[in-house]
Every structure is written in C-alpha cells, then in structure tokens.
Amino acid sequence: MRQVLKAMPALPLLIALLALMVYMSPFYRTVPGLMIFLQRAAPLVVLACGTSFVLIAGGFDLSLGSLITLVAIAGAMITQGDAALTAPAVAAVFAIGLVVGTVNGIVVAYVKVPSIITTLGTLLSVQGIAMAWSGGAPSSTLPENFRYLGRGRIHDVPVLGSLPVSVIVLVLVWAMTHWLLHRTNFGSMVFMLGDNPKAALLAGVPTRRVRVACFVISSLTAVIAGLLLGGYSGVSVDVGGDYALQAIAAAVIGGIVLLGGRGTIAGAASGALALYALFTVLNLFGVSEPVRLAVQGLILIAAAAFTARR
C-alpha cells in the first residue's frame, strides 16, 4: 500500500474527487458515465504521461498546447473533409510532431537554450503556423474516420457495454510510456539525467540524445492528444490551448518533481485523472468559469506544496 502511495501520491485525492463526483451526479454512477469521464480525460492523461519524460529529465515543454491546435487544424486542412485523405493526414501530423520535438530537443540539448524559453518560442511559432494555415478560422471539417480515435466506440463489449476508443488509446499510451520509463535502459538514463546531468554524463549516458528523445516523446503524445481532442470535438482554432500547463499541473499533482529526477507514469496519469475529476466536480457544483479558475489554482498550489513536503 505504501509503495502504491509512493508511486501515485494523487491516488487519495483522485478517490475522494471520484467519490464526490459519483455522489453528486447520478450520471457518473453508471458505467457509460464513467466511460465518458475517461474518454474526456484521455487527452490530458496521454499528455501528462508524455510530458513526464521531459519533466523527469529536468526540463519543461510548453509547446504541447499549440501543437495540439496545429494537429487538429492540419487534419482539417489536409483532408478537407475527405475520408480518403485521412491516412496521409495522420502520417503528416506525426511527422509534424517529430519535427517539433526534435527541434525542441536539439535547441535545448545542443544549443543550450533553457527549455522553458525554447518551448515558449516553439509554442508561439507553432501557434503562428496554425493561425496562418487556417486563416484564423478553420474552413473545413475533419472526416468521420479521422475522428475515430477521439469519438469512435466499440460496441457490445462485455461488462462495459460500449467502449470508447479513446479509453483504449489512454491505456495503451499509459502502458507504453510506463514500460519505456520504468522497464528500459533508456528510462533509467532519463532519471539519471534529471537527477544529476553531470554525473549522468560521467557515467557514460548520451545526455544530449536522451534529452532530444524526451522532447520527441513529449511531442508525439501531444500529437496523439491532438488526434483524440480533435476527434472528440472537431476542429477549432484554439483547441488544446490550455493543455500544456494542465499536463504539467497534472504531473505535479501526481508527484513528479519539477526539477527532475523523480516521478512515475502511474503518478502522472493518476494526477491527470484527479485534475480532470476536479474540473468535473467544479462543473457539477455549477461554478462559473472565473471562480473555477481560482479554485483550480488554489488546489494546484496545495497539491504542489503537499508533494514538495513529502
């Protein structure tokens, strides 16, 4: 039990929020209701898992939100609503993610620009590209098959009834990032890098390449989150804008230490679920947007303080 808590410090908070959520809304007492909760939380969970690599390696990735926007817009601009063009569009958005991640990584690792500045710059550039490409308003929609990941459902699943595809994506990304961070040599190098970069270098860790890889993983999860989010709700010029900070917040609530070296994927994922449960509970209380932001801020500070004290 103690070990579980150590890996997932957000677990008590998550359980409390889920209990409150279920208590308040009959809708969330049903299996489909919980599935919809998971479906809506999926982009944030995926993103928190990916950005954990950058955080644990001792950096920040602020460019994720605008990358999500670009993914949704690129999907619409490339396909122009034509289902036959979905495959090239998906390939293209993954290529975009790869490029953005590599650029972030190279600038941070080789040019030695602090990651918070680098990714802030990328955030603005990517946002600019998305705005210029769409002309400020998306002029087309995403075809149904492009939206499958975010909106599709598998019917007639035992126990669950119907299973949103997003939930499968969530579980897969969780499992893969968990394996990568906790079960591979690469994962241990990420921890070493975040703990003490000099020591890692002396120990023979290819620190620059590991750092680049962390940014690439982070960007690729942003692409997946973009596919989920765009799929769930369609194109919009500012879809995903808030997500970079929310993902970092989720990771902090989940026990990932901001200066690097400590944290788990299970922690980040449970932190993301707790944060999304918090949004849901605030909504169920009927809290208006400004108050919601304020409450959200207070709870974040509390969570960060709690994590720091441990």
Add this chain to the structure above:
Amino acid sequence: MAQTGLIRALLRAGTLIALLLAMCGVTWAQVANVNVDKEFAEQMALMKAKPNGPADKPWEQWFDANLKDTSSYAKKGPYHLCFSNAGLGNAWRVTGWITMQAEVELDKDKIASFDHADGQSNDNKQISDIQSFINGGKCDALIVSPNTSAALTPVVEQACKHMPVVTFDRSVNTPCPVTAVRSIGGYAWGAAGAQFIVKNIPKGGKVLVLRTAPGIDVFETRWTAADKIFKDAGVDVVGNEFVGGDRAKTKAIVTDYITRIGQIDAVWVDLGTVSVAAAEAFQDMGMPYPVITGEDEQDYLQAWQKDGFKGFASTYPAYQWRTAVQATLKILEGKPVPAPEWILPQPVITKDNLAKFVNAKLSPLHFSMCGCEDMPGFPERWGGKK
C-alpha cells in the same frame, strides 16, 4: 507551477475586464441609436409579409414597393464593376463570394470587367482598397461589403461622389449609396428559432442558450429577440454561455450541462456553426436529442435529416451576394431599384422544406440559402462533388 497557474489566472482576469469594458461601450452605443422594440416589430411584420418579385428567385425579391429612379446613373455598357470585399474570413463569405463570381459570369455580356479587392477583415486595408478604386478612375460602379460600418463610412461617402455605390451584408452610416442590400435582420433571425422551440417543448421546459461573443451587433440582436420570446413564454433558460463559435468548446460545455442538469429540452444557438457539436454531445452521451436550432450550413442540415432531431434553421441568405451584382447592373442601366434599402426575404428551413436544401454532395460548410443551385458549375464550383 503555482506561479504559472497564477499568471494564467491573472491574464484571464485581465482579458475578462477588457471584455466587460468593451461590452459596456457597445451596449451604450446600441441604446443610443436604436429603438429595439420598433425594429423588432418591423422585422416580425416583414417575416409575415409577402415580398414583391418572382417567388422562385428570392434574391430578386424585395419588401416595400418604393422604387428609386436611377436614370441619372444610366450609362452605356458593358460596365467596369469594382467590388471591395470586407474579407473571406468565414464559410458564409466563401459561399457568397463564389456565388457572386458565378453571377458575374452569367452577366458577362453586360460586364466588361469585375475588379475585386479583399479587405482581409481589416478596416484600414479596405479603406485603402476603396481609395485606390476611386483614384484608378476605372470603375463605373462600386459594390462594398463593409468590414465595419463606422470606419468605412467616410471613404464610402467619398466614393459616392465619383460613382454609384451599392452596399450589402453590413451597411454604412450614410444614405449616400444608391441602395443597401440586406435581408430582414437579426431580430427576425433570433425570434424564428426561439418561436420554434417554444412550440416544440413542454411549458416551462429547459433551454440551453449558446452564444458567440458579447457586444457584436448581429449576435446581440439575435439574442435580444430570442430572450424576449423565451421570457414571454415562461421558458426556463438553464444556461447562457459564450462559446465563440468554437465547436470543441461547445461540445465540452453542452456535455457539462448534460451531466449537471440531465435532459435539456432545447438548444438555441446564435450561430449555426456550433449546432452539430451540440447534437454530438447528446449523441455521445447516449441521450435523446433535444430540439436544436441552427443555420443553413450543410453539416447541420445533413445531421438534422440523418439523426432525426427536431431542427429549425434561420438563414442569413448568402444569395444577397447575387443581389448586389444585379442591383448594380440595374442602376447602371437606369432601371429603378428598391431604395434606400433593398430588403430581401429571409426564409427559414423547417422539416417541410428540409429535403430541398440537403445535398450530400456539397461540402459541410456550404450555406444552402445561396440561391446558386441553378447556376453553372453547381455543385463542384462550391466545393461539392459531382
């Protein structure tokens, strides 16, 4: 982290205050200039009135029979027309612009040239566009679709001294254009959907209102009218949210309302773009559809037909882009035109005439009240498939 959260919250608060200030300014201006009740009553009367002109060509129809003599503008053709466009910033304008170009081609024996300038949704750009048309001295007449009324007024007044001017969509604050083409108006638009809702939900039913942004004239008139209808009918407006025309935000907000309130009886929108996202929220939650109002965009019409919810589309007809060209030609030929305003009918789409407007071959963002079905190149030219 605490810091970034705080900064973000502060930024949000700042934006909110700025928005509130902007809102106050606009509301004041409206109160000073417009008699809401009178305009509302006029528009409601027009929705019931019978327009003049051919019934099968609503873009040639008009209300009020005052025709203005334009013989003083008569000229020998073919004509050089100039068009200053506010911009192509949304799908409605794209549909309209294609329709307008098709209309110019239909009249090619009368039109020697058709120059157009794209204002890129920027007042300054459009002002300089119009100035170069005036200075170029080539235009026989000028068509203007103003980006904003007040900013464009002086330059349009200047243009009026050199050639006949026709405005459409938005107008300018001067009577100098020969005529201003428009449809009935925002009050009628908003009221029509609200009346449909009142008729189709139980008394005291729950309505969710989705609006675009505060302080924009066209949206304020739509909501003012709907609000009046809802209040008179004792409808329970459970939420009134600004979604900025954003489908993603719309779906999230509607989903939030469903989890909080449960079944909602109707969703009223002030912009058809978000209707499909609202419908999706109910579909994905496995809830029965409520009444969902919308506009004449294909994706909404198709979803309405396919999913079978109770729909209703108010329209802001894109066929006025055709009318503007036809009006200009009439003026140059010295034929009388309705003036100072050419008020076009503003049809609604109900389940009875829905089939006429649904066309799966068209692109999802095509506006069906374009009056373009019989034009050459339909539907491919409008982004549709053969």
